[in-house]
Amino acid sequence: xxxxxxxHRGHASHRPDRAHLTEPRYVRWSLTAGxxxxxxxxxxxxxxxxxxxxxxxxxxxxxxxxxxPDAVSALLLTLTAAAIAVPANLVFGVCAGWAIAKFDFPGxxxxxxxxxxxxAVSPVISGMVFLLLFGRQGFLxxxxxxxxxxxxxxxxxxxxxxVFVSFPFVAREIIPVMETSGTQEEEAxxxxxxxxxQTFFRVTLPNIxxxxxxxxxxxxxxxxxxxxxxxxxxGKIRGQTNTLPLHVEVLYGEYMTQAAFxxxxxxxxxxxxxxxxxxxxxxxxxxxxxxxxAPAVAA
Amino acid sequence: xxxxxITGVRRPDPRPPAxxxxxxxxxxxxxxxxxxxxxxFVALDRVSFTVKEGELLALLGPSGSGKTTLLRIxxxxxxxxxxxxxxxxxxxxxxxxxxxxxxxxxQHYALFRHMTVQQNVAFGxxxxxxxxxxxxxxxxxxxxxxxxxxxxxxxxxRYPSELSGGQRQRVALARALAVQPKVLLLDEPxxxxxxxxxxxxxxxxxxxxxxxxxxxxxxxxxxxEALELANRVVxxxxxxxxxxxxxxEVLEHPATPFVVNFIGNVNxxxxxxxxxxxxxxxxxxxxxxHPHAEARDAAGYARPHELDITRTDDGGGLWxxxxxxxxxxxxxxxxxVDEEGQLIQVELGRVQYEGIxxxxxxxxxxxxxxxxxxxxxxxxx
Numbered sequence: 001x002x003x004x005x006x007x008h009r010g011h012a013s014h015r016p017d018r019a020h021l022t023e024p025r026y027v028r029w030s031l032t033a034g035x036x037x038x039x040x041x042x043x044x045x046x047x048x049x050x051x052x053x054x055x056x057x058x059x060x061x062x063x064x065x066x067x068x069p070d071a072v073s074a075l076l077l078t079l080t081a082a083a084i085a086v087p088a089n090l091v092f093g094v095c096a097g098w099a100i101a102k103f104d105f106p107g108x109x110x111x112x113x114x115x116x117x118x119x120a121v122s123p124v125i126s127g128m129v130f131l132l133l134f135g136r137q138g139f140l141x142x143x144x145x146x147x148x149x150x151x152x153x154x155x156x157x158x159x160x161x162x163v164f165v166s167f168p169f170v171a172r173e174i175i176p177v178m179e180t181s182g183t184q185e186e187e188a189x190x191x192x193x194x195x196x197x198q199t200f201f202r203v204t205l206p207n208i209x210x211x212x213x214x215x216x217x218x219x220x221x222x223x224x225x226x227x228x229x230x231x232x233x234x235g236k237i238r239g240q241t242n243t244l245p246l247h248v249e250v251l252y253g254e255y256m257t258q259a260a261f262x263x264x265x266x267x268x269x270x271x272x273x274x275x276x277x278x279x280x281x282x283x284x285x286x287x288x289x290x291x292x293x294a295p296a297v298a299a
Numbered sequence: 300x301x302x303x304x305i306t307g308v309r310r311p312d313p314r315p316p317a318x319x320x321x322x323x324x325x326x327x328x329x330x331x332x333x334x335x336x337x338x339x340f341v342a343l344d345r346v347s348f349t350v351k352e353g354e355l356l357a358l359l360g361p362s363g364s365g366k367t368t369l370l371r372i373x374x375x376x377x378x379x380x381x382x383x384x385x386x387x388x389x390x391x392x393x394x395x396x397x398x399x400x401x402x403x404x405x406q407h408y409a410l411f412r413h414m415t416v417q418q419n420v421a422f423g424x425x426x427x428x429x430x431x432x433x434x435x436x437x438x439x440x441x442x443x444x445x446x447x448x449x450x451x452x453x454x455x456x457r458y459p460s461e462l463s464g465g466q467r468q469r470v471a472l473a474r475a476l477a478v479q480p481k482v483l484l485l486d487e488p489x490x491x492x493x494x495x496x497x498x499x500x501x502x503x504x505x506x507x508x509x510x511x512x513x514x515x516x517x518x519x520x521x522x523x524e525a526l527e528l529a530n531r532v533v534x535x536x537x538x539x540x541x542x543x544x545x546x547x548e549v550l551e552h553p554a555t556p557f558v559v560n561f562i563g564n565v566n567x568x569x570x571x572x573x574x575x576x577x578x579x580x581x582x583x584x585x586x587x588x589h590p591h592a593e594a595r596d597a598a599g600y601a602r603p604h605e606l607d608i609t610r611t612d613d614g615g616g617l618w619x620x621x622x623x624x625x626x627x628x629x630x631x632x633x634x635x636v637d638e639e640g641q642l643i644q645v646e647l648g649r650v651q652y653e654g655i656x657x658x659x660x661x662x663x664x665x666x667x668x669x670x671x672x673x674x675x676x677x678x679x680x
Contacts, residue, residue, distance in 0.1 A: 184409035187376055191396045191403040192423035192478055202426070206413040 050268050053261035065262035070239045074247035075266060077158065081230075081243060082223040085162040089219050093170025094212070098204070100171075101178030102186070115171050118164055126164050127232025130157055153235030158243060161229040166222040173215030174208050181207045213281050221274045225267065244270075327352050327514070328373060328482060333382030335368055342368040344538040345382070350482070353512045355505075357525035360535035361561065366518045367406075369535070370484050373516065374403050386481075402475030404485040408467045410459040416470050417442050417455040423478035445473040448507075465496040472504075476513075485517035489524060501528055522562045526550060534558050556673045559600040566606070566643050568599040568670070577672040580639070581617040584670050596675040601667040603646040608633070608655055609664045616666030619643055621657050633657065635665060 022028070055062050065071065099105070100112060118126060132138050134151035144151050151157045185207065189199040205212075227245040234241040236250060244267045251260035328350040335343040343365045350356050358366040371377040373384060375396035383392045391399055411419050420442045424433055433441065446452040449469035459467055468488065475483060488504070489497040505528055508515055519525050525532050526546040534541040534549060534557075541561075542554040553559040570579030573594040577586040582599065589595060612618070619635035622642070631652040633645040643665055647655075657663050 181412075184405055184407065185411055187396075188403065188405060188409040188411070188474075189422070189426070191374055191376070191399075191401060192426065192474070193397045194422070194426040195397070198426045202422070203411055206411075 047268065050261055050264050053257065054265040056261075057258045061258055062262045062265075065259040066266055068259070070242065071247060071259075071263050071266075073239045074242045074244045074263070077155065077242065078224050078244040078267075078270075080155070081159050081162040082220055084159050085166050085223040086216060086220050088163050089167045089170050090212075090216060092167060093172075093174060093215060093219075096171045097174040097178050097208075098200075101175050102183050112175075115168050118166075118168050123161075123165050123226065123228030124232055127161050127229035130160055130164070130229075130233050134160075152233055153237065153241060155241065157233035158230050158241060161233045162223045162226055165226050165229050166219045169219035169222060170212065170215035173218065174211045177208045177211035178204075210281060210284060214278065217274055217278045217281065221271065224270050224274075327387060328516075329383075329385040329388075330369070330373065331383055331385070333369070333372060333379045333384065335365070335372065335377065335379050341538050343372075343379070346535075346538070346540055347382075348533055348540060348543050350514060350516055352514055355508045355515045355528065355530050356517075357529035357532045358516060358518045358535060359520070359522060359525040359532050359561075360541075361520055363537075364535040365538040366520075366535050367486055370486055370516060370518050373482075374401050374484050375399050376403075400478075400481040402478060402480030402483045404468075404471045404475050404483070404488055406487040406490055408459075408471040410467055410470055410474070412459055415456050415458055416446070416451065416462070419459070419470055420445055420473045420477050422474065441477060445477055448476075449473045463496075464492050465500060468492065468500060481514065483513050483515040485515065487519060488517055489521075490519070497524075504528065526562070534561065536561070553600075553671065556598065556600070559671060559673075564603050564644055565600045566603065566667075568601070570597055570599065571595060572597040572672065572674055577670075579670070579672075580637075582615060582667065582670065584615075584672060586672050589674060597672055598675070599667075599670040599672045601670050603632070603644040604630075605667055605669045606643070606645045607651075607666050607668060608645060608647065608657055609666065610655070612664050613666070616664050618662060619665050621659050621661050621663055624657070624659055626652070635663065637665075 023031075054065075096111065096115060100108060131152055133140050134144055134157065135141050136145065138152075149156065151160065185203050186199050189203045194202065225245060226243075227249075230243055231246055231249075234243065234246055236242055236246055238247075238250065242250060244263060248260050248264045248267065251263060330349070331347045333343055333346045334341075346365070346369060358369060360366045368377060372379050375391070375394060379392065383390055385391065386394075386399065411422065414422065421438050424438045424441065427433075432438075442455070443452065446455055449472055451466060451469055451473070454462065454466065459470065462470065472485075489500055492500065501524060517528070526549070529546060531544065532546055532549045533543045536557050542549055542558045544552075544554075549558060550562060553562065559565050568579035568582055570577060570582075571594045572578075572586045572589040574592055575585065575587050575590045577584050577597055577599060579597070579599040584599065586597075589597075607616075609616075617637050619637040621633060621635050623634040625632040629649050631647045631649060633647065635643045635645065637643055645665060655663075
């Protein structure tokens with residue numbers, strides 16, 4: 001290394017010459033251009049199209065489309081489903097993550113595998129499962145009918161399907177965080193006299209909060225955007241069991257292109273907000289991570 | 300600079316306020332017949348010993364000897380498979396760690412990363428039930444006092460990630476002391492620190508113990524640390540106690556071959572015992588413990604400083620060729636090879652070495668002043 005540095009002394013550069021370590025310029029440029037082109041074609045262009053189409057017939061038409069009662073009802077249903085699915089998965093994810101990361105128990109690997117199930121199964125199939133389970137001929141169908149509960153083709157079914165497809169996100173995010181932080185801080189808290197709840201809220205939760213938030217954001221994005229599973233159990237009753245993605249599809253199927261895109265733009269807004277929050281969280285995550293590895297200040 | 304800060308500790312004068320350290324009287328710990336397995340691995344095998352009030356006891360052993368498991372069982376962080384742990388005569392085997400009144404300093408400190416130094420130290424007080432919790436002002440005062448004791452009062456607002464290893468160690472200690480533990484347990488307290496800081500902290504901890512007389516148990520694999528710091532040393536190996544005694548007893552009267560080997564350098568001479576004598580090659584010593592006519596395999600152990608070097612064969616020793624001489628410092632270290640090719644280590648005082656001045660390649664007569672003989676265990680192959 002010393003020889004290398006001294007041979008470049010004439011360059012008067014404060015950092016080593018790295019030219020020989022990177023690709024030639026044309027390779028770098030074509031890679032960058034390729035990535036940007038792909039991004040523009042498959043992400044930016046559709047995004048612009050959504051808004052262009054939504055506003056194609058003017059601002060008034062756009063307003064009418066999104067304030068139309070069925071659209072508002074779809075928006076509310078989407079928000080409701082997310083508002084139930086996200087907290088439910090938050091509780092489940094933290095419990096599962098805690099159990100998997102901090103304890104050894106029989107069936108642990110089975111639990112880990114099951115958490116990934118919604119990732120592995122096609123959403124349509126998970127919708128079908130709920131249909132078969134709670135439908136009139138289903139396993140639990142007679143029971144819910146006897147208790148006068150409507151699951152399939154009603155809001156409970158939509159919520160169930162949403163919970164199912166979005167449940168791995170929180171657990172998946174926090175398990176690695178919990179595993180790296182280990183159990184020593186929890187043990188320290190216990191010896192210092194903290195109860196289980198105090199240990200969780202004062203020690204465990206602050207250590208996983210950013211990972212948890214990231215998981216919540218991903219979970220929320222999935223819950224609001226879910227189409228396949230929800231479409232099977234919803235029955236697509238306008239103004240009652242249509243979520244935003246389903247409503248968009250219904251409108252589009254009825255050749256109401258502008259209205260479809262207007263509603264789609266609502267969904268896009270929700271996605272964009274999620275994305276912004278995610279970026280902010282990531283920035284904070286990066287900052288706190290670099291703080292953790294910051295060199296210790298020598299005494 | 301660091302050195303001054305910890306060694307220049309002001310002794311709390313004349314004694315610290317009693318309420319800071321002692322909720323009630325000191326206590327002793329009695330561990331009896333404790334066993335613990337992890338799967339098929341036997342971590343502890345029927346271990347029994349007691350820690351007396353005010354004692355500073357070292358659990359010394361190589362890694363995997365079960366010493367940390369034993370410490371964690373005392374703290375309540377592990378449950379023993381068998382045996383009991385008595386705190387002050389009361390069975391505490393099943394008591395929750397939070398009700399044991401112990402302070403625990405973890406090997407890697409386990410400071411709460413998201414809390415400042417002050418918040419870390421205050422934690423044990425803040426989580427108390429409302430009725431037992433001191434007021435905010437009292438907590439602040441206690442934290443300040445403790446941080447002054449560990450010489451870190453100027454770092455109260457820092458986060459653990461901004462501290463050096465030695466500073467984190469002292470924060471961990473202050474945090475453990477904040478809850479007025481009746482026993483302080485330390486797991487490899489200096490293991491992760493560099494040699495200089497370790498020396499300073501060791502001296503500092505000994506002085507702290509002298510000041511507050513808190514019953515303390517620490518785990519270490521470093522024999523020097525154990526011998527220098529502790530009043531009593533419990534040497535462990537493979538889940539069993541090899542010896543339990545004062546540092547002097549362990550050093551001068553090791554109970555088993557393991558202890559001789561583990562503590563300090565030692566020369567081993569193999570041979571046998573028969574009819575009250577041990578014959579270890581050319582070395583012969585009395586061994587009244589085995590007066591029988593039947594011969595048994597045995598080994599004799601002599602520390603490097605227990606060997607003398609002369610140029611004449613006056614019996615009881617063996618000839619060897621000097622291989623290496625390291626004359627730096629007050630102790631001169633020599634290596635010699637005997638006629639069977641075995642390496643012998645000798646340490647002479649400077650003055651003694653000046654008297655003989657053996658040089659490399661010279662043939663000298665090596666004679667142990669003292670040999671400890673242990674018969675080979677018949678139960679072991």
